Amino acid sequence: MRRTTTLSALALALVTAVGGAVFTTAQAGSAAPNGARTLLDAVPRRGVLRVCTTGDYRPFSYLDPKTSTYTGIDIDMAKNLASSLGVKISFVPTTWAKLVDDLTARKCDMSMGGVSVTLARAQKAYFSTPYLTDGKAAIARCADKDKYQTLDAIDQPGVRVIVNPGGTNEKFVTANIKKATVITHADNNTIFDEIVAGRADVMITDASETKYEAKLHPELCALNPDKPFTFGEKAYLLPRGDEEFKQYVDQWVHLTTHDGTYAGYAAAWQN
Structure with a gap:
């Protein structure tokens, strides 16, 4: 009985090892067709x-x-x-x-x-x-830049925070914006125009994007992009x-x- 148990354990170990090798190969190959x-x-x-x-x-x-x-x-x-x-x-x-x-x-x-x-x-x-x-930072109209220097100042009733769906911007806004009004705008290419036009007040996105979009839109200012809210x-x-x-x-x-x-x-x- 003892001998049978030992052989069964060895067989199980062999099957597990072989199965593991097959799984690893299949997993690696799954990313590479042909x-x-x-x-x-x-x-x-x-x-x-x-x-x-x-x-x-x-x-x-x-x-x-x-x-x-x-x-x-x-x-x-x-x-x-x-x-x-x-x-x-x-x-x-x-x-x-x-x-x-x-x-x-x-x-x-x-x-x-x-x-x-x-x-x-x-x-x-x-x-x-x-x-x-990089990290999350805010961008707003330059005329309003002094009003939105902190996350607490942004998350206030009456402030309209615009966000594009499906990525880390939306996750940050969902987790941190509780009092302000959140506006979802699907087209990230035109989202900054909404702030310029006065239909939104602030967007929170990556600091690198705030700096670039501020150059494209002279009406907008990146707010403290070198000291973002997150890492x-x-x-x-x-x-x-x-x-x-x-x-x-x-x-x-x-x-x-x-x-x-x-x-x-x-x-x-x-x-």
């Missing part, structure tokens, strides 16, 4: 790097509705990454609400365009090494389980953020 074990192999075979991006978040990703052309810091970075792999680039439209789902459904190989690092997203996907430190980071969203591809992207991020490549792309949007 039989490749990793996107690091699959992308060069395909000849195209597919990047999901919202196209509504300047200065990182912007889709011009007239020309259907993408521009932005992360658009240039995506092209640089594709070039490093010797492939073409293809941008796949997505929304903030569907950003992670489109990646896990294999509609693209990665997501780029000012994506904030969050634990909720990290449960379903990998993040690359961060390339930018945040920007990174690129990658398929969970593909270690080889993540290591490659991490090394690429490290090099491009230290050799002047990223700084060069960003400088073009700071003027």
Whole structure:
């Protein structure tokens, strides 16, 4: 009886080990179609790097509705990454609400365009090494800038806080704005025009975006963007389980953020 128990335990351990190995291989392969074990192999075979991006978040990703052309810091970075792999680039439209789902459904190989690092997203996907430190800050009409210097001053009855749905901006507003009126505006490309027109008072978004939009709209002022309400980071969203591809992207991020490549792309949007 003792011998049988020992053999059964060994058999169970062997099955578990084999099953675990099969699961790990399948998981890694799930991110890489066409039989490749990793996107690091699959992308060069395909000849195209597919990047999901919202196209509504300047200065990182912007889709011009007239020309259907993408521009932005992360658009240039995506092209640089594709070039490093010797492939073409293809941008796949997505929304903030569907950003992670489109990646896990294999509609693209990665997501780029000012994506904030969050634990909720990290449960379903990998993040690359961060390339930018950021945080939530406010933007308002310059005539009202002294009224909205703190989060408490913003969260008051009669103040209209406008927000785009589906991303970290909405999550921040939901968690922190209790007294002010919240206005949801689906088009992030026109949301700042609502403040200029007086149909909203404040928007809370990433500090990097407040600074850029204040340059586009002289009527608007970024409020304390160097002292944001929160700590945040920007990174690129990658398929969970593909270690080889993540290591490659991490090394690429490290090099491009230290050799002047990223700084060069960003400088073009700071003027």
